[in-house]
Amino acid sequence: xxxxxxxxxxxxxxxxxxxxxxxxxxxxxxxxxxxxxxxxxxxxxxxxxxxxxxxxxxxxxxxxxxxxxxxxxxxxxxxxxxxxxxxxxxxxxxxxxxxxxxxxxxxxxxxxx
Amino acid sequence: xxxxxxxxxxxxxxxxxxxxxxxxxxxxxxxxxxxxxxxxxxxxxxxxxxxxxxxxxxxxxxxxxxxxxxxxxxxxxxxxxxxxxxxxxxxxxxxxxxxxxxxxxxxxxxxxxxx
Numbered sequence: 001x002x003x004x005x006x007x008x009x010x011x012x013x014x015x016x017x018x019x020x021x022x023x024x025x026x027x028x029x030x031x032x033x034x035x036x037x038x039x040x041x042x043x044x045x046x047x048x049x050x051x052x053x054x055x056x057x058x059x060x061x062x063x064x065x066x067x068x069x070x071x072x073x074x075x076x077x078x079x080x081x082x083x084x085x086x087x088x089x090x091x092x093x094x095x096x097x098x099x100x101x102x103x104x105x106x107x108x109x110x111x112x113x
Numbered sequence: 114x115x116x117x118x119x120x121x122x123x124x125x126x127x128x129x130x131x132x133x134x135x136x137x138x139x140x141x142x143x144x145x146x147x148x149x150x151x152x153x154x155x156x157x158x159x160x161x162x163x164x165x166x167x168x169x170x171x172x173x174x175x176x177x178x179x180x181x182x183x184x185x186x187x188x189x190x191x192x193x194x195x196x197x198x199x200x201x202x203x204x205x206x207x208x209x210x211x212x213x214x215x216x217x218x219x220x221x222x223x224x225x226x227x228x
Contacts, residue, residue: 034216041221042221043222046216049215049216098169099146099205099207100161101156106156
């Protein structure tokens with residue numbers, strides 16, 4: 001079955017540091033890939049997505065590139081802010097229809113001044 | 114446009130009881146899915162409904178059930194509650210047809226505590 005593996009947290013960074021959160025996946029076919037973010041006390045919000053190989057999703061300074069050859073979708077941001085502190089989830093949706101998402105375990109990010 | 118609304122936000126039950134959670138999707142969204150979020154298991158898919166029909170189901174016991182109404186509102190029910198059912202239950206909706214982008218819109222969740 002499908003699975004998503006992302007790096008363990010928590011990750012603690014200083015403001016303006018570079019962020020990478022690794023995500024790899026196992027799936028048949030060509031799934032769509034997503035990064036969702038969960039701020040404290042809130043539901044999940046879509047951060048960015050990519051639907052085919054070599055697509056780059058980007059939003060709010062965050063980027064991730066769909067790498068079919070390495071089955072990866074790593075999240076990056078060049079300069080994090082305190083307001084980026086949240087839990088980040090990598091997820092995939094397979095091509096079989098429906099809207100079932102398979103999530104990674106989540107990576108908590110804490111950004112300090 | 115109102116977001117996905119889940120009620121109640123918080124509830125406490127005891128073992129053996131049952132609980133019903135409600136979800137109102139964004140207006141015009143016909144697809145609703147449910148997820149269970151726990152510290153140990155993370156986010157796990159429960160089920161998905163589209164036009165009042167269950168389209169997909171996760172690996173949960175039969176104590177977990179759901180339904181969708183003609184106005185797209187959805188409910189999920191957990192019977193004979195166990196301590197391990199304590200979790201945040203998230204509902205998500207998705208646009209249908211031409212408006213579909215693959216993005217799910219999540220509610221803030223219903224936090225269930227089983228004592």
